Amino acid sequence: MIKKSLLCFSVLFCLHFLIVQLNPTLGMATHQWQENLIKAQSFLYADHADSAMVGTSLSARIIRDSIPSVKSVSFGGCAVEDGLRIISSKRHLPQYVFVESNLLFMEGNKELVNKLTEGIIPTIKYWIPSLREQYEPICLLASLALKAGNVNPQAGAAAIDLNILNQSIKQQQVDDRKYQYEVSEERLRTIKELMDSLEGKGVKFVFFEMPVNERIYQLRKFEQTRKALYQVFPNNKYRYLPSDTTHYLTTDGEHLSFKEQQVFSHYFKNLLTHTDLNNKQHE
Amino acid sequence: MLFNSWLFVGLVIATAIIYYLPFLKQRQVYVLLISSCLFYAYDSLGLLLLLIASGLLNAMASYGTMHLKHARTYATMGVVVNLCLLGLFKYGGLISTSFLDTSSGIGHFLCTLPLPLGISFYTFSGISLVVDAYRGRFDDQAMSPRPSFLQHTKKTLLYICFFPKLLAGPIAKSKEFFEEIAPKSFRQINWTFVFKSLVVGYFLKMVIADNLKDFTFWMAYPYFELRGTGTLILMVFGYSVQMFADFAGYSLIAIGVAAIFGYRLPTNFNFPYIASSFREFWKRWHITLSQFLMEYLYISLGGNRKGKMHTYLNLLLTMMLGGLWHGAAWSYLVWGTYHGLCLVIERMICGRRENCISIGKWTRISHWLSITFVFVLVSFGWLLFMLPDFSEAVLYVKCIFTNYGSVIFIDPKLLPIVIYAAPVALYHALYCYKDRDRVRKYVLRYDYIFYGIMLFLILTNSGSASSFVYFQF
Numbered sequence: 001m002i003k004k005s006l007l008c009f010s011v012l013f014c015l016h017f018l019i020v021q022l023n024p025t026l027g028m029a030t031h032q033w034q035e036n037l038i039k040a041q042s043f044l045y046a047d048h049a050d051s052a053m054v055g056t057s058l059s060a061r062i063i064r065d066s067i068p069s070v071k072s073v074s075f076g077g078c079a080v081e082d083g084l085r086i087i088s089s090k091r092h093l094p095q096y097v098f099v100e101s102n103l104l105f106m107e108g109n110k111e112l113v114n115k116l117t118e119g120i121i122p123t124i125k126y127w128i129p130s131l132r133e134q135y136e137p138i139c140l141l142a143s144l145a146l147k148a149g150n151v152n153p154q155a156g157a158a159a160i161d162l163n164i165l166n167q168s169i170k171q172q173q174v175d176d177r178k179y180q181y182e183v184s185e186e187r188l189r190t191i192k193e194l195m196d197s198l199e200g201k202g203v204k205f206v207f208f209e210m211p212v213n214e215r216i217y218q219l220r221k222f223e224q225t226r227k228a229l230y231q232v233f234p235n236n237k238y239r240y241l242p243s244d245t246t247h248y249l250t251t252d253g254e255h256l257s258f259k260e261q262q263v264f265s266h267y268f269k270n271l272l273t274h275t276d277l278n279n280k281q282h283e
Numbered sequence: 284m285l286f287n288s289w290l291f292v293g294l295v296i297a298t299a300i301i302y303y304l305p306f307l308k309q310r311q312v313y314v315l316l317i318s319s320c321l322f323y324a325y326d327s328l329g330l331l332l333l334l335i336a337s338g339l340l341n342a343m344a345s346y347g348t349m350h351l352k353h354a355r356t357y358a359t360m361g362v363v364v365n366l367c368l369l370g371l372f373k374y375g376g377l378i379s380t381s382f383l384d385t386s387s388g389i390g391h392f393l394c395t396l397p398l399p400l401g402i403s404f405y406t407f408s409g410i411s412l413v414v415d416a417y418r419g420r421f422d423d424q425a426m427s428p429r430p431s432f433l434q435h436t437k438k439t440l441l442y443i444c445f446f447p448k449l450l451a452g453p454i455a456k457s458k459e460f461f462e463e464i465a466p467k468s469f470r471q472i473n474w475t476f477v478f479k480s481l482v483v484g485y486f487l488k489m490v491i492a493d494n495l496k497d498f499t500f501w502m503a504y505p506y507f508e509l510r511g512t513g514t515l516i517l518m519v520f521g522y523s524v525q526m527f528a529d530f531a532g533y534s535l536i537a538i539g540v541a542a543i544f545g546y547r548l549p550t551n552f553n554f555p556y557i558a559s560s561f562r563e564f565w566k567r568w569h570i571t572l573s574q575f576l577m578e579y580l581y582i583s584l585g586g587n588r589k590g591k592m593h594t595y596l597n598l599l600l601t602m603m604l605g606g607l608w609h610g611a612a613w614s615y616l617v618w619g620t621y622h623g624l625c626l627v628i629e630r631m632i633c634g635r636r637e638n639c640i641s642i643g644k645w646t647r648i649s650h651w652l653s654i655t656f657v658f659v660l661v662s663f664g665w666l667l668f669m670l671p672d673f674s675e676a677v678l679y680v681k682c683i684f685t686n687y688g689s690v691i692f693i694d695p696k697l698l699p700i701v702i703y704a705a706p707v708a709l710y711h712a713l714y715c716y717k718d719r720d721r722v723r724k725y726v727l728r729y730d731y732i733f734y735g736i737m738l739f740l741i742l743t744n745s746g747s748a749s750s751f752v753y754f755q756f
Contacts, residue, residue: 001731002478008735009742016743030699031497033747115747119289136744138494138699164509171505252509 013130016137020130027134028143035060036075037133040086040116043071045126048092054083055100058210061256063265067272074100081108084194089117093203098241099195101207101229102222105187160249160257168252169215181221183228192232207233208241211264213253241271284325286536287489287748294322294446299543303469311466312441315544319446323400330399333368334444340364341409342432342439345457348416350429361413365406372402377611401450403608405443407575412442412457414579421458438464447540451533453551454571460546467545477542479734483710484535486737491528491703493746495521498700502666504675508682513693515683521700522669523662524707527556530569554714556661556707559653560639561625564661576605595630599623609668614676618667625660 020026029035039060043049053059055074062072071094073083080099085108087097116122125131133139195205207229216222244267248260256264284291298318302311324331344361348354375393383390415421430438442460499522501507507515534551541548551571558564565573581601587594599620606619633639638646638653663680670676716722 001475001734004731005478005482005734005738008732009738012735012739013742016739031500031696033497037747111747131743137740138702138744141702142699161509167508 016135017128017130019140020135024129026143027136027139028146029133030138030142032076034133034136034139036078036112037116039072039075040112041125041132041134043073044086044090044116044122045129045132046071049094051096051098052083052087052094053098053100054080054087055210056080056103056106058102058212058254058256059100059208061261062268063261066262066265067269070098070272075109075112077109078112079106079108080104081106081190081194082113084191084198085113086116087203088194088198089113093198093201095202096204096206097198099205099207101209101240102212102225104225104229105183105191107187160251165213165250165252169213172216172219172253176216176219176221181224183224188228188232195233204239205233206239206241208268209243211244211246211248211256213250214247216253241275284322285748286533286540287485287493287745290325291322294318295540295543302544303467308466308468311544312437312464315446316437316440316444319441319444319449322446323444323449327397327400330397333372333399334401334405335440337365337368337405337409338440338443339436341412341443342436345412345416345439346432346435348413349421349435354417358413358417362410365409365413369402369406372396372399374607374611377613381613398611404452404454405449407454407572408443408457410579411454411575412439415457421461445541445546447537447544447546448548451530451537452569452571453534453537453548454575455548456574459549463546471545473542477539480535480539480542482734482737482741484532484537484539485741486706487528487532487535489532489745489748490737490740491707492525492532493748494744495525495528495700495703495746497746498697498703499525499669501697502669502679504670504672504678507679508686510682510686510694511692512683512687514691514697515679515686517693517697517700519662519666521697521704523556523658523665524700524704526665526668527552528707554711556658557654557711557715558657559637559650560633561622561629561657561660562635563637564657565622565626572605572608576601580604595627598626598630602626610671612671614667614671614673617673618664621664621667 027038029038043052049071051070053062053070053072053074056079057074057076060072060074060076062074073086075082080103084097087093129135199205212222244264246263246267248264249257250260251257284294298314301307302314307314320331320335323334341361344357344364347357348361351357371393375396376398379385379390379393383393385391385394438461441464442455442457445460448455499518501510502515502518502522507518510518531552538548538550549571551569553567553570555564555568558567581597584597584600585593586597600623602623603616603619606622607616609615609618629639633641638649640653640656641649642652666676666679667673670679713722713726717727
């Protein structure tokens with residue numbers, strides 16, 4: 001019985017391996033954690049990436065297909081720190097890294113970075129692509145189903161619930177008054193060290209800010225972050241992309257709705273096309 | 284050390300190799316004890332001393348109860364010490380935050396106490412040993428040449444610390460476990476049993492529970508407020524399946540690993556979601572805990588011997604304490620009370636009838652309605668595990684009734700919950716129909732295909748590793 005089971009397993013494994021080899025673009029994330037892993041693996045296992053983007057769930061929503069030259073290492077539920085650590089672990093570093101500045105000093109998620117960079121598993125996944133999260137059988141099935149239904153896998157809900165939006169903004173305002181956010185010295189040091197180390201290896205950083213609802217734009221957590229950002233990374237030394245002043249619709253005050261993600265992605269793409277990244281002057 | 288970590292696999296392999304070395308045949312218990320200490324010390328080195336102290340105290344109390352005068356005194360002492368350990372380390376924080384000043388004095392001290400891993404399980408094992416010794420269940424051993432205190436201590440320590448069952452059971456009965464302690468040989472291993480237990484166990488944990496957890500994550504406050512009615516209900520059932528897969532998976536891995544060392548641990552789950560009454564559910568879910576509560580609490584309280592009202596009260600009290608055993612938070616007491624009330628009401632209305640819902644002669648429909656009813660109520664009960672803050676659990680139920688119009692009814696991104704729940708439904712269905720000729724002939728005969736598929740999915744479709752839900756208890 002055990003031998004037969006192992007034989008059956010071997011047949012399935014070989015079939016799956018073949019399917020993945022023949023269709024490397026198949027597969028999609030079915031939940032946020034998986035999406036983070038797939039994104040990170042796609043960056044880590046790519047031979048070369050000219051530019052990368054690090055950030056939180058705010059910039060994780062930028063439509064990746066529209067800016068293929070920039071590999072996204074922005075993760076939902078994670079922080080800029082995680083993206084920087086993942087970039088640091090890659091042998092061939094990108095020339096430019098776009099850094100989402102809204103929540104720059106947020107604490108990272110060690111679990112994600114450890115899973116992708118420590119132990120033998122990441123190496124095994126490098127050599128055997130069928131073991132990567134993107135090619136999990138359920139991800140292949142989901143991808144096939146969406147292809148058959150002609151649905152965009154990055155599409156979210158079309159409608160915005162204004163009650164939820166207002167409730168969420170109100171809650172954020174209350175929390176902001178309650179917790180009196182401060183950027184700690186430790187957080188400043190961690191981010192600075194990570195960026196200095198990458199800069200030493202020739203990486204250039206470009207900061208950008210994701211649009212949020214104007215009612216929370218002045219929240220203490222954003223204000224304090226901006227203040228610390230300009231102190232540690234002065235705009236005469238670092239490049240900042242101009243903020244988009246358009247009014248965007250968000251689902252909860254911070255996260256862009258699917259439609260607005262498309263608009264902002266288009267804006268971001270245009271900005272990159274028309275900006276000379278080698279010119280350090282602040283815009 | 285998680286069962287689903289490479290470190291654990293390494294520990295099991297290394298222990299098995301040393302354990303079966305021919306010249307260590309008489310020292311196998313020591314090999315298991317050393318491995319168990321390593322297993323425990325990996326997560327909490329300091330609290331290993333507490334575990335060993337608990338084992339030694341139980342050895343003294345049970346030895347005194349079995350072989351010395353003043354058996355009652357030893358037994359009382361043993362039970363009291365175990366309960367004090369549990370009370371101090373597990374409930375100290377709860378008592379402190381609820382009734383005392385946490386900023387200074389004893390309130391502050393209780394809050395700073397660590398929660399030792401597996402304390403609920405190893406103190407219950409200790410109580411089982413001492414009470415069984417007092418009740419004369421070891422009389423046959425007491426009649427034979429009296430073992431030395433050292434021999435008894437060795438067995439007790441293994442019974443308390445045996446690493447496959449140390450952190451989350453199954454809670455083996457002391458008498459049965461002691462009878463198994465003997466030199467084992469490699470040839471005695473039932474590899475098919477080991478293989479089946481481990482494959483199903485790891486599949487339930489790594490493929491089902493670990494994947495479902497990333498979908499049921501959105502049940503947390505305040506995320507659930509943004510979800511539609513259908514999604515909220517789907518997540519409740521998904522969490523119910525996740526709870527089963529997580530704990531049943533853990534138990535099966537424990538049983539499989541123990542079998543590698545020649546020990547047979549009791550079954551802990553027997554397809555609980557086909558239960559057609561709450562009484563039956565508790566005979567199928569976490570069986571060893573239910574038996575423990577039944578034998579050492581319910582019967583000690585008087586069971587059903589003192590009339591109906593006392594029976595109801597005993598049932599309620601047993602379930603309330605059983606609920607509180609699951610965690611040091613009042614929500615667990617509420618959860619226990621909820622199940623206690625379900626049992627009491629069922630007993631009042633249905634007596635000892637098989638199906639809790641009965642529609643005349645329509646036994647089949649009654650049966651399926653009962654299964655559905657029990658599953659739905661049990662699933663909603665798990666909300667208190669996911670949302671230990673009682674007000675959040677209430678808000679969740681409220682959202683089910685209010686969010687039907689304002690947002691998407693069912694979020695299609697959460698539909699994989701159905702896919703991950705399907706194998707658990709199939710697992711239960713196969714058990715229900717296992718005696719049918721067609722099922723035997725066309726399905727069970729080719730069971731190796733299922734095991735092959737499960738192995739394949741363990742390798743290619745595992746979720747992100749997480750600790751077992753029951754570790755917190």
